[in-house]
Amino acid sequence: MSTRVDARYLGHNPSRRIVRDIVGGRGSGGLDRDLDARSRRVLAAARTYVRVRTGTLLTSIRREEGYGPLGRYIDIVAGVPGLTDYLGYEHDGTVPHIIRPRRRRALRFIAGGQVRFASRVQHPGTRGSHFLTRALDAAR
Template sequence: MTQFNGFEDLAEEFSELAQEFEAVADRFDSAVDTGVRDTTLQIEATAKENVSVDSGTLRSSLAHLRAGQADYRVGTNVPYAEDVEKGTSPHVITPDDADALHFTVNGQEVFAARVEHPGTPAQPYLGPALHEHEDALVENIQDEIARLLRAVFR
């Protein structure tokens, strides 16, 4: 138990406490940012585990970036990523810069002016990863704040 021997001792104790609270305030944003970053890394890892793999391009392109203080994003620059996540409706495929589409079916070369694509089913990977780690966001931020408080008020 702290004993005070007058006003000066009490004032000194309050001054030290105020400095400790200032240290917490100065480092609070960083602790929150670290908690959000840790959650982002968990989401990214789970999305990479969840994503269907054909060539591996989509999985290897999944990454996170820091957009600002406690603002992180997980995503990809692969153009078909959203089609894998959400699926596609039936649609027509036509050539962009050629007279015909060219592809192989069962070892046979095929040329076509258009193809009636039946669509593809959704194969969600990012949404489920986000939902899996929703609770982790609060836990990770709480852990970082607790770590900060232990460091300052030891």
């Protein structure tokens, strides 16, 4: 039997599944232990690479096990629908974009120690952390 690792990109899906390891047969002994050990390495690495502000995304990273037509699998999953809708932006980043006020006539922010107002702001974009993809690469 062989072990296959399949990394899938699911866009900005808030319930992202990045890793699926499949091994043939139930209770394969050494293969099950290897699958379990590798999935735990990916999980630990993903929790190390994620950027933390509130901890919600960090605590949402988990393992989900099951059996499919090809045998046992373990998914490393990040995100909770409704709580971590920003997962795609964190993982993949954003392109430069314009921010406009939604509820008021102007945006209010502090720059250089002074309160400023603007009708729009050019955001430079953010770099993605790619924490799930990096965790998969690091755990190999």
